[in-house]
Amino acid sequence: SPAAPEFIREEAEVHLFVPGNSSQAVRELLQTHGVTHAVMLANTKELIEMQTRNASTDPRSGMSYYEKYHSLEDIYHWLNKTAMENPDRIKVILIGSSFEKRPLYVLKLSAISTTNTNKKAIWLDCGIHAREWIAPAFCLWFVQYSLSFYESNRDIATILDNMDVYVLPVMNPDGYKYTWTTDRMWRKNRSTREDSRCAGVDLNRNFDANWCTEGASHHPCSEIFCGEFPESEPEASAVASFLRRNKEAVALYVTIHSYSQMLLFPYSCTRDLTENHAELLSMAKEAAQKIKRYYRNNYKYGAGAETIYLAPGGSDDWAYKLGIKYSFTFELQDRGRYGFLLPPSEIPRACNEALIALKTIALRVVERIPPPA
Numbered sequence: 001s002p003a004a005p006e007f008i009r010e011e012a013e014v015h016l017f018v019p020g021n022s023s024q025a026v027r028e029l030l031q032t033h034g035v036t037h038a039v040m041l042a043n044t045k046e047l048i049e050m051q052t053r054n055a056s057t058d059p060r061s062g063m064s065y066y067e068k069y070h071s072l073e074d075i076y077h078w079l080n081k082t083a084m085e086n087p088d089r090i091k092v093i094l095i096g097s098s099f100e101k102r103p104l105y106v107l108k109l110s111a112i113s114t115t116n117t118n119k120k121a122i123w124l125d126c127g128i129h130a131r132e133w134i135a136p137a138f139c140l141w142f143v144q145y146s147l148s149f150y151e152s153n154r155d156i157a158t159i160l161d162n163m164d165v166y167v168l169p170v171m172n173p174d175g176y177k178y179t180w181t182t183d184r185m186w187r188k189n190r191s192t193r194e195d196s197r198c199a200g201v202d203l204n205r206n207f208d209a210n211w212c213t214e215g216a217s218h219h220p221c222s223e224i225f226c227g228e229f230p231e232s233e234p235e236a237s238a239v240a241s242f243l244r245r246n247k248e249a250v251a252l253y254v255t256i257h258s259y260s261q262m263l264l265f266p267y268s269c270t271r272d273l274t275e276n277h278a279e280l281l282s283m284a285k286e287a288a289q290k291i292k293r294y295y296r297n298n299y300k301y302g303a304g305a306e307t308i309y310l311a312p313g314g315s316d317d318w319a320y321k322l323g324i325k326y327s328f329t330f331e332l333q334d335r336g337r338y339g340f341l342l343p344p345s346e347i348p349r350a351c352n353e354a355l356i357a358l359k360t361i362a363l364r365v366v367e368r369i370p371p372p373a
């Protein structure tokens with residue numbers, strides 16, 4: 001952190017992932033240049049192994065399926081099983097495929113029977129960045145929670161009675177797979193091109209919102225490579241096309257990232273404020289206060305450009321410009337102690353925090369939905 005060296009600011013923390021054999025050299029360099037530093041995690045190999053061990057359900061361990069990280073194959077399996085077991089509440093929609101031709105499945109969650117003719121929808125995507133494993137874990141957590149508590153939790157019932165929820169659990173399946181097999185710290189997708197040996201486009205720089213201006217890069221080797229043109233990547237294009245087709249219905253767009261504990265809203269692609277800035281700010285503030293009250297954890301909130309950095313081409317800004325006036329990026333736990341390597345034991349709390357934020361915001365959106373004419 002930050003995602004690319006361009007974003008390093010004076011007086012701000014920087015987190016480095018250093019290969020074991022160069023850690024001494026890096027420490028000496030920091031020392032010589034008088035940079036304050038500390039080792040955050042001495043042995044990441046062990047942590048990574050812990051996160052991938054018995055990923056599929058081990059009936060002997062007390063932990064539930066949702067308190068672990070899962071391989072891509074596991075998640076596809078879960079998706080099928082969950083849809084088959086809940087035929088009246090879940091529809092599976094294929095919205096496209098990844099660069100390496102993996103399917104992009106969206107789960108449509110609906111309340112069983114409502115007479116509501118003016119039903120709006122929430123879009124929720126997870127795992128746009130490969131290494132942010134808590135994100136897909138949250139999408140699974142959310143689906144499970146919605147199915148289990150529709151009958152008993154008034155908030156989730158209110159939300160689902162008024163809105164369907166489209167859930168894309170893994171927006172970047174190729175990248176996610178790659179973090180399980182080859183490089184745990186991979187961020188981008190896995191698209192390749194003739195003119196470079198570097199793979200991958202940052203999918204959250206590939207949308208058509210001030211595309212590739214300050215805060216993104218034209219270099220294929222950069223972590224924030226914006227791609228050849230807006231929506232050049234099949235994953236971004238699939239999501240954008242789906243939202244264009246469904247923009248009348250989708251009233252709330254939420255995309256899940258990690259780490260840093262923030263509730264962000266547009267814009268990130270310009271320092272300008274949106275027309276409903278005050279409203280978005282008050283929703284994010286209320287959500288952050290709820291997290292604080294229930295879980296004693298602090299989340300920053302605000303427009304992306306002023307809260308983290310200028311980052312054009314993001315999905316949240318694009319969705320906003322499409323007309324989805326309630327658009328948020330959640331950055332889940334933690335604040336850097338484990339970073340992307342958040343241990344599975346932290347999944348429940350991280351997800352519950354995101355859940356309460358999502359419920360708070362969704363309820364506010366429900367209140368604003370105009371009654372059918």
Ligand code: ARG
Nearest residue numbers: 204268304311314315317329
């Ligand atoms: N950490 C995220 C990223 O760099 C922040 C996303 C905020 N929104 C945005 N449109 N940049 O992609």
Ligand code: ZN
Nearest residue numbers: 129132257258
């Ligand atoms: Zn991210």
